[in-house]
Amino acid sequence: MRTARKLLVGLGIGLAFVSIASVFALVYLSRLNAVVRHLAFDPVPGSAAIASVAKNFNEYRVLQVSSLSAAESQGPALIRKAADIERDLKAYDATITQRDDRQRFTELVALWSNYRGLPGRPEKVAEEINALLTTMIDWNRLEGVRSTEAADAATLAASATVIAMLVAALILSALAFHFNRTVERPINALAETARAVALGNLDVRATVDGPLEVAHVAHELNRMLEARALADAKARMLNAALEESRDQLQRLTARLLQAREEERAKVAREIHDVLGQTLTAFKMDVGWISRRLNDDTTATRAKLVSMVTLIDDAVVAVRRMASDLRPGVLDDLGLAAALEWQAQEFEQRSGISCRLHASVGHAAIDPLVSTAMFRIFQEALANVARHSRASTVTVTLERRDIDLVLELRDDGVGITNAEATSARSIGLVGMRERAQLVGGRFGITGAAGAGTTVRVQVPLQETGSP
Numbered sequence: 001m002r003t004a005r006k007l008l009v010g011l012g013i014g015l016a017f018v019s020i021a022s023v024f025a026l027v028y029l030s031r032l033n034a035v036v037r038h039l040a041f042d043p044v045p046g047s048a049a050i051a052s053v054a055k056n057f058n059e060y061r062v063l064q065v066s067s068l069s070a071a072e073s074q075g076p077a078l079i080r081k082a083a084d085i086e087r088d089l090k091a092y093d094a095t096i097t098q099r100d101d102r103q104r105f106t107e108l109v110a111l112w113s114n115y116r117g118l119p120g121r122p123e124k125v126a127e128e129i130n131a132l133l134t135t136m137i138d139w140n141r142l143e144g145v146r147s148t149e150a151a152d153a154a155t156l157a158a159s160a161t162v163i164a165m166l167v168a169a170l171i172l173s174a175l176a177f178h179f180n181r182t183v184e185r186p187i188n189a190l191a192e193t194a195r196a197v198a199l200g201n202l203d204v205r206a207t208v209d210g211p212l213e214v215a216h217v218a219h220e221l222n223r224m225l226e227a228r229a230l231a232d233a234k235a236r237m238l239n240a241a242l243e244e245s246r247d248q249l250q251r252l253t254a255r256l257l258q259a260r261e262e263e264r265a266k267v268a269r270e271i272h273d274v275l276g277q278t279l280t281a282f283k284m285d286v287g288w289i290s291r292r293l294n295d296d297t298t299a300t301r302a303k304l305v306s307m308v309t310l311i312d313d314a315v316v317a318v319r320r321m322a323s324d325l326r327p328g329v330l331d332d333l334g335l336a337a338a339l340e341w342q343a344q345e346f347e348q349r350s351g352i353s354c355r356l357h358a359s360v361g362h363a364a365i366d367p368l369v370s371t372a373m374f375r376i377f378q379e380a381l382a383n384v385a386r387h388s389r390a391s392t393v394t395v396t397l398e399r400r401d402i403d404l405v406l407e408l409r410d411d412g413v414g415i416t417n418a419e420a421t422s423a424r425s426i427g428l429v430g431m432r433e434r435a436q437l438v439g440g441r442f443g444i445t446g447a448a449g450a451g452t453t454v455r456v457q458v459p460l461q462e463t464g465s466p
Helices: 002-041 047-069 075-093 099-117 123-198 212-291 298-325 328-332 335-350 367-388 417-421 426-437
Strands: 353-358 392-400 403-410 441-447 451-459
Touching (some): 047 075, 047 123, 075 099, 099 123, 123 212, 212 298, 335 367, 367 392, 426 451
Antiparallel strands (some): 392 403, 441 451
């Protein structure tokens, strides 16, 4: 964002300024340290040496005058004093830093050499040496003043640098505070809003504040959240309508299945009662006719015996059809007896061993639950006979807490995941739908070579017609 870039550039320039000012401050402070050390240990370079030269030169002249007036030789004393002057000149030479000072020193050395080389007392040269020494002492005094002024200037420069650094620090602090108020806080608020949205809180809204770019982002984020909330509201309405349609379809399916079961029961009763009674009466009439025939009507009697056999077969077929439509044992003896009867019928028709373990006894079970369980059991056995190539089927019916659980296992080839979840398998869809209609859960699993397991779990308290 432009504002953030400007602030960062300003911070960078401020830091560069502080760095440069720090370098200058170090330089000035170093110079100030040198001046202070010099003022403390050697206020004026060479001042002590040149003063010593002037003192020794005057003493040297005094010795010369004394030796001439007393007519005595002062040779050793003059030699020692001349050596002292030579020593002081060398010491002063080591302190010279200015060109003018160097010229004066060269002139002084030449005058001193000339003075020592002349016989007697060359007063003119001595006066020149004294005048030059006076000039050099005055110059050194001025040099001390200049050193003090340099120290003051260095102190002022260092102070100005430190003040500039303090001002720069205050400016940087103000920029940081301004950045915090105008950029960082709005950005942190946007981040908090984004985290709340990520956690699922779609009612939160960002505060439109800060620089133009940040406010624009917050505005767009709020627009996105408004659009998302509107879309979620529409989705909830559609889901509610879909759920209502699903409930209506489920109730319709339940009503159709119930009507189908009622129709089956009605047809089974009609077949069993009407057609069975008619066949029984027909058999009795045939027996009555057979008893009244003459003994010489052998062929007719044999025909009547054949008719009785056909009538018996028809009665058996009628009873089987009535049981298939609606087994009376389910209504009369309950679910456990009906499953046991169906297991025996399956074993007789298919040759597959079917073992049932029921632990619910004769407990009263809602008719809708009993019918759903029985029809699922019938469909599962039909699938075993058609697809599993199994030799044994094990069935358990038990009550677990408040649920009724029916589990069927075979030792066949095993159903695949694709087959178990396929919507094209009408039998599996029907079993799953029957379980859902009574509030239960249906599951089927299998493994290659390990058989298939069908499991139905239905809450016993959920009874009644939809």
